[in-house]
Amino acid sequence: MKFASTLAGLALGLMSTAAFAQALPDLGGREITIVTENAYPPLQFLDKDGQAIGWEYDAIAEISKRLNFKVKYENISWDAMIPAVSEGQFDMGMTGITITDERKEKIDFSEPYMRSESIMMVRGDETRFTDAASFAANADLLIGAQPGTTPFYTAVYSVLDGNEQNPRIKLMETFGATVEALKAGDVDTVLTDMTAGKGYVDASNGGLKLVGEPLGTEDFGFIFPKGSDLAAPMNAAIEAMKADGTFDALNKKWFLDYKMN
Template sequence: MNLSTFFTAAAISASAIFSAQSVASETSLPDLNGQVIVAVTENAYTPLNFIDPETGNGIGWEYDAFNEIANRLNAKVDWQLSSWDSMIQAVKQGQFDVGMDGITINDERKKEIDFSVPYMISQQFMLVRQDESRFSEHTSFAKDSDLLIGAQPGTTNFYVAVYNVLDGDENNSRIQLFETFGASVQALKTGDVDMVLMDASSAKGYMGANPGTFKLVGDPLGTEEFGFILTPGSKLTPAINAAIKSMQEDGTLEALNQKWFFDYQH
């Protein structure tokens, strides 16, 4: 799936796909015979995973996607929560079977854990306040030493800020660190920082949730692939990969894009 496809509206609704295509795919996918898959997320990365303010339950693109994967594989999901900074290690140690949090597939992480095939391809953009006029791309941002970036340590957003926008110093004081991604966006909203780097998918979610508050500026700063993380050597990996591929082929992933990045109003 490329980015142009990623932002194309689905031709049919998610509910129609799930009812028709899931059944059609069952015969060609592995059968896990009701196995319980312990899945972990953070609930802090809108619209991939976050708390529904009305119900207090975790919802989002990744919840829908992985619930559908389990359905196609005849498995059940036991949802658990973890902070971002401990998630990869916890999955590596087998505390959870699979983790998700908009996690970028890269070689360094592959040394620690296994990845599924990519379920989403996105790019990093500069999210700013709607009334921002001091800069319009990353070079003009970098030149103004008074401007601050909000970031969550250890994330792709943080490293792009360090190496693609600023000077390569991971201790640069212009990067303000926050425990969660949502906290960095809140700091942007209140004026405590001036820019947050964000993949295009989440940017759509935050702009939809806060009409007239944010905008994107500048060109994309790199492309990233998101994947589910699994315990090294997990027997679940090929089954999950097969389910993801079936969801790409039948349009389910496009329908989820439509639901969470275009139709849903938080």
């Protein structure tokens, strides 16, 4: 009886998943141009062969199958991404973009597909500070950040004095550039979300580490021009993939199993 009950439950679950999948919109094979930065492992980045890979690429590949659309990828710097999507230059953007009310004034967001926590990344041999308070207390220490990002505002308001012009914050165009500046000793910490930070630490062979307690949580979403007809289908696919375990499998692949070279 227990085995029969298990089979019945499995069959019901499969039927429910199938029904959910059948209910997803069909975009008729249309081409969607998605812009990204390719500098945010393991969400999206270039591997040692220059191939663009990552959690978000896998997620979009699956979503495109479920919603029946084709993808064309373009690359752009972070500070240009939101303005470009807002102006309709691209259909969609992705690069671990934190959902905020301020950004919602310019663009539409999908439902969150991931939640992460901000944390400090430092060189592996760093001993001068161990958390935000000890970092802030040493006026000689510098933070690398991208202007307009959640880590930038976290640096300003959660680590330093609330002054957005604080000279201890060194602004750079890409997240990858901030990490390279950290490795080179040009800055002393980079604030990142836990997911990207773990990716860089795992690839550093001890050259980088994470310190201190998380400085806040953030939800990531895909972005669209205001009023885009893509938001609702994307949301439906996101909910389906949460429900059927697809996102859990992607998390395991990219955050537990994948080893960056």
